[in-house]
Amino acid sequence: MKKKTEYIYTIIVMALLIFGLSLFAVLKPAGDFSESERRPLEQLPELSIKTLLNGDFMDNFEDYTNDQFPFRDTFRSVKALAQYYLFGLSDNNELYFADGHIAKLDFPINQDSLDYAALRFNELYETYMEGKVNKVLFSVVPDKNAYLGEKNGYPQMDYDYMIGFFKEKLPFANHVEIFDLVDESDYYLTDTHWQQQDITGVAEKILVHLEARPFEDLEEKVATENFHGVYYGQSALPLKPEKIVYLTTPELESMSVFNYETGLKGGIYDFDKLEGKDPYEFYLSGAVPLLEVTNSSAKSDRHLIIFRDSFGSSLAPLLMRDYSKITIIDTRYLLPNFIGEYVDFEGADVLMIYSSLILNDSFILKK
């Protein structure tokens, strides 16, 4: 009799779970977009004889059911927590959790990638800068593994080697080392990027090399208190949102930014982006191929050209005080051949600043 009760109990518990979730999955309206993963969700695939026979319907239906499953984010959190705390795995989908941060494993050094990046930078120099520009600086932005990895038992790339490699391969540049100027607390907990309010030291060091002055009256303002970084969704860990703080001055607020891609003018900080899929794009509108900033408050006609990735977006505003024109180029989205059509390098100062993450996976840079 006792056994019979146990059987019934087992059947009821499992039936409730399977049939309940099944019913919910069927009745739940399909979502369009995953905020946490910052991507569109798969929709019910087209059903036709063709898609049935070639198997497309079945493949896409599985993606659809995975994406639209009820409480999907909660289930993903269950998985992440099981990986870390039940099975003791050090990472989940290559993301690890240490000192309150989520970080992504990135090791070892990808020599092909470094070679590729060095080749691209040399081409840029030879094509546009050689004999024309005033000075060229090169700097590697550390990713947060550089501070979290070793002390928490995670492997990390050989950053000293990376810096040494670019020193050797980019002899035309003055290399600015900034690894000692930041630590893990200067990065968002749930995002890959550094926080603008913590990198004034980096800006000051670069400005010393550029023989330019930093802003003296920077004011901290909060752009949003509801920032979930890119690793938040990927890690599926239940973590609190963070603040995006930005530094501003009346001069920065008066600057005008021309976006060559859209043909529109805007400001240094793009408040519309705070509602978008990646609020970090708030800084200089994020991933944009070519921007030209006009600083009418500058007392000189100096021109600064910055080749950058997303880390450079939050740094660039801090470098603008003494430059009347600042051109910001992202060769992940702009073919180097076209740069000459828009940018005059004569007498300009050039800063090439890239994160170690991009340098170790540089094939995204266009050639």
Next chain:
Amino acid sequence: MLFSSIPFLYYFLPLVLLTYFAVPKKLKNAVLFAYSLVFYAWGEPVYVFLMAASIISAWGLALLMDGAKTPKMKKILMIISVVISFSFLAYFKYADFFISNFNAATGLSVPLLKIALPVGISFYTFQIASYTIDVYRGDTKANKNILDFGTYVVLFPQLIAGPIVRYVDIADMLKNRTHTLEKTAYGIQRFCIGLGKKVLFANAFGELCSIFRASDEKTVLFYWIYAAAFMLQIYFDFSGYSDMAIGLGRIFGFTFLENFDFPYISKSITEFWRRWHMSLGSWFRDYVYIPLGGNRVSTPRFLFNIFVVWFLTGFWHGADWQFIVWGLFYGTLLVIEKMWLKKHLDKAPAVLRHIYVLFFTAIGFVIFNSVSIGGALEDLKGMFGLAGIPFAGTATLYYLKSYALMFVAGSLLATPAVKTMLKKIDSTEIGGKTFAVLKPLGFAAVLIMVTGYLADGSFNPFLYFRF
């Protein structure tokens, strides 16, 4: 369709259960047959016609065999049926292997057919062949009802990755089977165990194997970690699938024979093969080894029989030389055990015997999981420090540390220790009462965790699909 997928767990399974238990007894096989066809067509929309052809030919020829006037005619019909079944297998699975070897031997360039392998063809071909041979031998009567026979062949719980269910073992159940609370509860539990083995363990070890393959860091230790991870992956993958098949079968009133019995606790290779993929081993024993004369023959003939069986066992797993070498590797070990080593092994301490089995099983599975004979040699050289690589490195030590608990848990679960302990606790009064409450919740927790892994779109291949 994979058992470990959202479409199966939350769309197909609830539908089939609702329909199956809603219809009267006489329609249950029809429901299973129809849903099984959908299940198969989900992954193989076109090959469902191939399977239908196999079913119709085997069913019709078995009926003719039953009515054959002379033993000779019966034999001819049996041979025709077996040849038809195996020619499908030969064409779809082995044609390119023969063509590429023919090209290599002759220097010609006969174009490869490059046909996609119909999922589960190795399993259902062997099931159909066992039926045909059993009817020929008179061990069972030919089934006059094509729906019942079709249900036997396409029964979705074991259709694509076994166990290889013989017709004689479920002939009665096809006609008369009971559905009880006990069977359903057991089936649910067994299914959840298999699902957990597959998604929580096999996939994790599979991911480690993929990391090893993708890593630029190759060290001796990493090769051994890979070997151990693959041993656990293939065990949890395949035995997990068998558990799910057995569990689902039980829910629908079928009792399938066991397919795995903790093979890694074996103390000899002979014992290992009595515990690993038991349905395949017994198939080869009953339909190849014994008809060839088994071991009651002269030594040369015995050796011939053994190597034929192990050549075929390897070849069954894949149309590539590394599978054949893997089969012959085991054939050689079994001959050595039988003719010389067994008497020494029997006297050796148990721990040495376990190490011996695990060592050779690791070697075997490294060969098995290689991409070619050359790849297998590279892997073995790496394992034994003959590849000029360091003993350990950063990535090696990281993954060793990261997967340490998985390895401990996986190794424990690959032995009967946990099962025995839980049974002991269950047999006590307090333990029994506690388990009665906690067990269903535990299985629900497994299902919730598995759903989390599936919703996350985690690494989820099924190794035995390629066979």
